[in-house]
Amino acid sequence: MRNPFHIGTDIYLRPLEPEDVPSLTDWTTRPAIRTVLDLFYRPLGQSAADLFLERTKNDAHDIALGIVAQETETMLGFIGLNRIDQENSHIQLGFFLGEQKADGERYLSEAVGLMQRYVFAVLGMNRLWLYVDAAEARTINLLERQGFVREATLRQDRYLDGQYADTVVMGQVRGYGGD
Amino acid sequence: MTGSQVYLRPLTGDDAAAFVPWVNDAEVTRTLAVGAAVMDRQAEQAWIEKMNASGSDVLFGIAIQETGRLIGSIGLNQIDFRYRGASLGMMIGEKSMWGKGYGTEATRLVVRYAFEKLHLNRVQLHVYEYNLRGIRVYEKVGFRLEGVLRQEHVYDGRFWDTVVMAILREEWEKRPALPEADPRKT
Ligand SMILES: CC(C)(COP(=O)(O)OP(=O)(O)OC[C@H]1O[C@@H](n2cnc3c(N)ncnc32)[C@H](O)[C@@H]1OP(=O)(O)O)[C@@H](O)C(=O)NCCC(=O)NCCS
Numbered sequence: 001m002r003n004p005f006h007i008g009t010d011i012y013l014r015p016l017e018p019e020d021v022p023s024l025t026d027w028t029t030r031p032a033i034r035t036v037l038d039l040f041y042r043p044l045g046q047s048a049a050d051l052f053l054e055r056t057k058n059d060a061h062d063i064a065l066g067i068v069a070q071e072t073e074t075m076l077g078f079i080g081l082n083r084i085d086q087e088n089s090h091i092q093l094g095f096f097l098g099e100q101k102a103d104g105e106r107y108l109s110e111a112v113g114l115m116q117r118y119v120f121a122v123l124g125m126n127r128l129w130l131y132v133d134a135a136e137a138r139t140i141n142l143l144e145r146q147g148f149v150r151e152a153t154l155r156q157d158r159y160l161d162g163q164y165a166d167t168v169v170m171g172q173v174r175g176y177g178g179d
Numbered sequence: 180m181t182g183s184q185v186y187l188r189p190l191t192g193d194d195a196a197a198f199v200p201w202v203n204d205a206e207v208t209r210t211l212a213v214g215a216a217v218m219d220r221q222a223e224q225a226w227i228e229k230m231n232a233s234g235s236d237v238l239f240g241i242a243i244q245e246t247g248r249l250i251g252s253i254g255l256n257q258i259d260f261r262y263r264g265a266s267l268g269m270m271i272g273e274k275s276m277w278g279k280g281y282g283t284e285a286t287r288l289v290v291r292y293a294f295e296k297l298h299l300n301r302v303q304l305h306v307y308e309y310n311l312r313g314i315r316v317y318e319k320v321g322f323r324l325e326g327v328l329r330q331e332h333v334y335d336g337r338f339w340d341t342v343v344m345a346i347l348r349e350e351w352e353k354r355p356a357l358p359e360a361d362p363r364k365t
Binding site for chain 1: 214261262263264300301303325326327328329331332333338343345347
């Protein structure tokens, strides 16, 4: 393991490095991932990857980590935090898997679990939340198993591929399971 | 934009002084997402000028028809022309002017502006669970409850839920005709 920040059983999370730019660029230019990230509806090329690297530097609480398989040392995806609200004690979670593998969900659950522990036990936050595309039933289920609750459905909140899409807000509150 | 009781007008830096007592009044800010910062005239002026210069916000003053008196502000923030959505925010700073239907009318005017002038599709807002007056206003205008963000807001030493409400263009187009003039105001 190289520079691990959080260590799970099968994966670990580590800071992104300039060497990660090629895989990040590859992922962030794929249509499926671009949609999830929302930011990248414009062609960004490598600048999208640079943006990820920059995030951590600009704000101590804007965190972007790579999800890495322990056995093979391959980077599987990304997980991060942003939009901290210190006064109200909440922060937003974001993630994507670059490679759709059979073990993907298990790895992702593990990564989310590591971030949950970090947010509640280390950052001392009271609430962790994120947006999920309402059509992403598998992701919503995965998050529910991790203790998140489907709190709101924002109707026609985004416009993708010629039609409106709903967005779900998933939230977890300290002491309400999972943390 | 003109309603029957209030009209909406642009704000200028000169209006900032009127806002200072309002945004420092704990009863007014209780239900606003303004944070704990103290606001002075310069900060208010900077806020108005920033909103006026912004391509993704619009801000209006709410003034009373009869007297022209400025009583608060209402606006759309995070206007996203790609998704055709925006967030609504409102404050009637003059507490003696609460409960007279002004907030409801101002909201209707801004929602109409959002759909007819900006050609948006969705207007959403966040309102704290204890702001029953605010929730009632938005219900009256046709906003629907979309969910409750648990413990999203700190006020008075504890956590409170934040209610998410939104109105879609299709709902606004199908809205029932407005009731006749409210007898309280005649
Ligand atoms: C919220 C606010 C904009 C409402 O404007 P307003 O002009 O006072 O509201 P209106 O008079 O148009 O309507 C108020 C409605 O709430 C109802 N109401 C008042 N107090 C209430 C309470 N405690 N519980 C339930 N309903 C209440 C009134 O009866 C009225 O409904 P009705 O017409 O069915 O009788 C204004 O009070 C304000 O600026 N408050 C402080 C800042 C704020 O909260 N902004 C909104 C943040 S989301």
